[in-house]
Amino acid sequence: DSGVTQTPKHLITATGQRVTLRxxxxxGDLSVYWYQQSLDQxxxxxxxxxxxxxxxxGNILERFSAQQFPDLHSELNLSSLELGDSAxxxxxxxxxxxxxxxxxxxxxxxxxx
Amino acid sequence: DQQVKQNSPSxxxxxxxxxxxxxxxxxxxxxxxxxxxxxxxxxxxxxxSISSIKDKNEDGRxxxxxxxxAKHLSLLIVPSQPGDSAVYFCAAINNNNxxxxxxxxxxxxxx
Numbered sequence: 652d653s654g655v656t657q658t659p660k661h662l663i664t665a666t667g668q669r670v671t672l673r674x675x676x677x678x679g680d681l682s683v684y685w686y687q688q689s690l691d692q693x694x695x696x697x698x699x700x701x702x703x704x705x706x707x708x709g710n711i712l713e714r715f716s717a718q719q720f721p722d723l724h725s726e727l728n729l730s731s732l733e734l735g736d737s738a739x740x741x742x743x744x745x746x747x748x749x750x751x752x753x754x755x756x757x758x759x760x761x762x763x764x
Numbered sequence: 765d766q767q768v769k770q771n772s773p774s775x776x777x778x779x780x781x782x783x784x785x786x787x788x789x790x791x792x793x794x795x796x797x798x799x800x801x802x803x804x805x806x807x808x809x810x811x812x813s814i815s816s817i818k819d820k821n822e823d824g825r826x827x828x829x830x831x832x833x834a835k836h837l838s839l840l841i842v843p844s845q846p847g848d849s850a851v852y853f854c855a856a857i858n859n860n861n862x863x864x865x866x867x868x869x870x871x872x873x874x875x
Contacts (some may be wrong), residue, residue: 707861
């Protein structure tokens, strides 16, 4: 158990819809990261938040957005969903920097029909 | 745009032998490298990392070698155990906080 929780575990929705994925970091970790793992691509880093502020941006689409709240939990919002957005979405947390050991949650499997 | 490549999708070794997993990168701005292990239905787990100022880092059975001139890193697992069977991802970070992952190598350690 990494100490990082993600909800929901599974999500099935239709194209054009909007969903919100939720992540609670490990106690004491200030950084939260979001990753996408799709079948035809490996893990892709999407975005990092540190103590409520966006710190690093990876291959995140404009249709996707994230935020980190004062209690340090984070949400990833995916809108105008397309079939190709079907993937596993992982959240991870660490103390501070991207280089720090990151602890991953179990992931949310999103299926867009 | 595959800046980090793991050219072997799979690797099979005998228990007790050495597992060598390879990773190549194209962007010379990467200065920090990590290896993650992933079991099915779980999130990745951090294994070991190395900064570009070093060429070797060891942690127990795991050793990572970095060859900057060849833009190549290797992860050695010695000795390999059946519990090491998993998918291994290498990742690279540059000083612009851009992080890229390889596609992964599935390691199978046979008893």
